[in-house]
Amino acid sequence: MIEQLPSADAVEAALSRPRYRLRMGADLEAAFDRSTVRARTARLRHFLAFALCADILAIALDAWHGALLLGLAIRLGLVAPVLLVGLLLLTSNRPSWQQGLLAGLPVLCGLVSIASIGLLLGGRYVELYLSAAGMAAFFVNAAMPLRFVHAVILAGSNILATLGLAVTLCAPGDLDDILATLCFNAVVVVLTLSMNFGREGGSRDVFLHGLRETSQAMALAEANAELMRLSTTDHLTGLLNxxxxxxxxxxxxxxxxxxxxxxxxxxxxxxxxxxxxxxxxxxxxxxxxxxxxxxxxxxxxxxxxxxxxxxxxxxxxxxxxxxxxxxxxxxxxxxxxxxxxxxxxxxxxxxxxxxxxxxxxxxxxxxxxxxxxxxxxxxxxxxxxxxxxxxxxxxxxxxxxxxxxxxxxxxx
The missing domain is CATH 3.30.70.270 (Reverse transcriptase/Diguanylate cyclase domain)
Incomplete structure (x- = not known):
């Protein structure tokens, strides 16, 4: 069955939308989902596989800092299974919100685990692991192909979860310096969301320009076919000329x-x-x-x-x-x-x-x-x-x- 393309007017309206707005009309959103779901799913799966490998390799750093058992317990006992489940369940036939959940939740566990190991170790390791968590969050926004709305939810959840762990696990005397680091991380995470926004906006524009070119090509083909029909048809009787x-x-x-x-x-x-x-x-x-x-x-x-x-x-x-x-x-x-x-x-x-x-x-x-x-x-x-x-x-x-x-x- 040949999919009907959205109207040319709808495509032009979407192309002229304000740059701060990602969402298009309902028909275009559905067509965009169908057009990009396979590639997006493949990239998300690749990212989860990379995150799983990075999580396992980070155990060596935990061991270097004298926290081998803690790293094994958190990374292999919690984060790795969650990443693996997300990797196995993430398929292209799932709705967009399910894909966001299956990709975002494992990554959230990985980000929070970095901060939690540092907070549990205490001392000089707190700043080290919190900085690493901030860099990881920056990398997620820069490279992970989540929908922007899902990236915002992930970033907000990461900030709140890390803040809650800091308040729960840290002594009141150490909290001021830790909160300052967390606030810096939060600002970096929020600012780098613009990278995700720009990436999704670019992919939507590529999709719309592709629709425009396809629509123009089809219109040209129809015009040529009509011209050919007129050039070979007797206008009075409808027979060939x-x-x-x-x-x-x-x-x-x-x-x-x-x-x-x-x-x-x-x-x-x-x-x-x-x-x-x-x-x-x-x-x-x-x-x-x-x-x-x-x-x-x-x-x-x-x-x-x-x-x-x-x-x-x-x-x-x-x-x-x-x-x-x-x-x-x-x-x-x-x-x-x-x-x-x-x-x-x-x-x-x-x-x-x-x-x-x-x-x-x-x-x-x-x-x-x-x-x-x-x-x-x-x-x-x-x-x-x-x-x-x-x-x-x-x-x-x-x-x-x-x-x-x-x-x-x-x-x-």
Missing amino acids: RRAFHARLESAIRTVGAKHGWFGVLMVDIDHFKAFNDSAGHGAGDDCLRAVAGRLAAVPLVSDGTVARLGGEEFAVLLPGADRNAILMAGEAIRRAVEERAIPHPGFAESRPVTVSVGAAAGKADGDATAGTRTLKRADEALYASKASGRNTVSYAPDTVEPTPVTIPAAA
């Missing part, structure tokens, strides 16, 4: 030529059409042309062929695979269909319907590129024979190796 008919004839010659197959051509002309126009006017003449075109296209024997209006009251039919007998049967079916339509001809006092004269020819595509042109010319000659024999007839013009021309008179 002369140019398109000749292109189909050349294509058919190449197609059946590979099999040395037959093809047939009919030339169809409305009898006494000038008298029709002179008597009823060109408006009625146009109605007559449309009615005859409809009858030609509806004949079952020509349903697999090409019907075109060459100009004026002249039509042509191409039937790939039709030999002499098949093209004669198709020509007679057309003649009879128009006559049975019983369109009144105003150019005669007596009650006479509109009729057509038909010229038929068949040929074999034997690799000769001029076979189509020669067969079309013979069909045109057969049409003149039908006109000369009294009209409302079907005539067949044989090739040089065939018998003499044949005329099929109208049924009595």
